[in-house]
Amino acid sequence: MAAKRRQTAQQEHAADVATYVAAGGEESVQRVITAVFSVTKKLDQWYVRQFADLDLTQGEWSVLASLARAGDTCLTPSQLADLSNVAPSSMTHRLDKMAGRGLLQRRPDESNRTRTLVSLTKDGWALFSAAVRESNVVESDTLRGLSDSERHELARLLEIVIAGLDDIDA
Amino acid sequence: MAAKRRQTAQQEHAADVATYVAAGGEESVQRVITAVFSVTKKLDQWYVRQFADLDLTQGEWSVLASLARAGDTCLTPSQLADLSNVAPSSMTHRLDKMAGRGLLQRRPDESNRTRTLVSLTKDGWALFSAAVRESNVVESDTLRGLSDSERHELARLLEIVIAGLDDIDA
DNA sequence: AAGTCGAACTTCGATGACGAAATATTCGAT
DNA sequence: ATCGAATATTTCGTCATCGAAGTTCGACTT
Missing domain, CATH: 1.10.287 (Helix Hairpins)
Structure with missing residues (x-):
């Protein structure tokens, strides 16, 4: 090829x-x-x-990673939809499926009962970790042409770009 | 916000x-x-x-851009599916729609009649150009934190990565 | 020269995603 | 206190996408 x-x-x-x-x-x-x-x-x-x-679609990965990055903080379906770039209505069914697999759990927010709080289960965390380790293999291969200092410089430049992203929406 | x-x-x-x-x-x-x-x-x-x-989905943009980058060379639906990361069966309907809008045309390959050759129409090229000029605005904003030399360095590093991508599939 | 294998495209049934409307709850104003 | 606007989530109808099977054609073998 x-x-x-x-x-x-x-x-x-x-x-x-x-x-x-x-x-x-x-x-x-x-x-x-x-x-x-x-x-x-x-x-x-x-x-x-x-x-x-791992029986994981990219959409499910996005949910998994968003929840993992949030750490202890629970996220709502709306927040997950934003983070995953999908419509809120699409998130409903996605969460149904993932909850059915035991990857996450939904519970009502007591302080605001219009909200639902989503959090990873133990299995969800385990799958996240497995996915990170799997994907790190190809990601590492992708960057194998760069030295450590070049990776550092590349990250530095991209982080400058990231720093300005949020101010553009206006 | x-x-x-x-x-x-x-x-x-x-x-x-x-x-x-x-x-x-x-x-x-x-x-x-x-x-x-x-x-x-x-x-x-x-x-x-x-x-x-511009009434353009990302999937349609992918087709438009792939054909534009191919220049004079016609592409087949299979090639477009590969370039767009979708199943060949999905490309059929997508091309139907875009052909219906007059953005591209399909004609049989005379040298191999199992193939279909797809090419942009004049309208397709015009839409491509309009989309590039529109998207260049936000892209330019995205990089506004980088100097010319930093952009050059960022591009150089990314191009090193790209150079190694094709060899990893093995 | 016929037959078989493989490649390219399309059709078909099922799943996933979107936008709009419906439901439920909170917040603010009168 | 009550009514109205705003927010969060879910249903519902529609369209896009997928994988598998079907069809047509070319290439290679025998």
Whole structure:
């Protein structure tokens, strides 16, 4: 498969950027954004295959990871929908399924009974941990061309970008 | 909305990385990968809103962009399905809709009649160009915290990653 | 030259996701 | 205190997506 490709990944990337620039994009922007999406697209493909072993879809992974990152704090279905970029109505059924598998539990919020609080069960945490360790394999492979200092620099630059993200919505 | 957040985006990011590391991920890996996904998640949200103006879903955008990047070369439905990370059967209906809107055309491949060749129409190219110019706005905003040399360095590092992606599938 | 295997595309049934409406609860104003 | 607006969640109808089976065609074998 890799042997039959005519151009290198860099050449393809450069050609893609040129297409976007020709259509009206700025070069310094498109070069970065296109590269970011190339990486995530490839990672997404691998996640689908890796998570299939754990009977986990990407949507379920998103819920699992959101709850894990929240730590002790419970999250509501609405918050999970926001964090997962799906409609609240879609989250209902997703949580039904995951609760049925024993990955999470829902309980009413006593202080505000319109809310429902969702938290991971022990099994949910175990699955999260297993998924992180599985995905870390391909993620580590993805970055194997970078030295430690380069990874540090890459993270630093991306974190600058992240720091500005929330202010743009206005 | 931005005013009511307790922690900065960097602090949240650091906490997320810590969660993944606690679950068994490597820090130098998780710091980069988590940051990449933070950026793409935010960009995806904006794309949905921006492309709604053009009556364009993300799936349709993927087809449009794949064909545009291919330039003069026609692509088959299977290739488009691969490039868009969807099942071939899903591409059939998607192409039906887009052909109905006059964005692309399908014609049989004379040299191999099991194949169908898909190409953009004039309207398809126009919509692609409009979408690129629209999305460049938010993409440019996203990178506004980086200097030119930092953008260059960020692109360089990401391109190193891209160069190694194709060799991992083995 | 016929037959078989494989590739490409489409149809079909079932699942997942969305938006709108319905339900239930809280908050604020009169 | 009560009425009205806002919030959170769930149902419901519709459309997109998936995997599997079906169909058509090309390539390779014998």
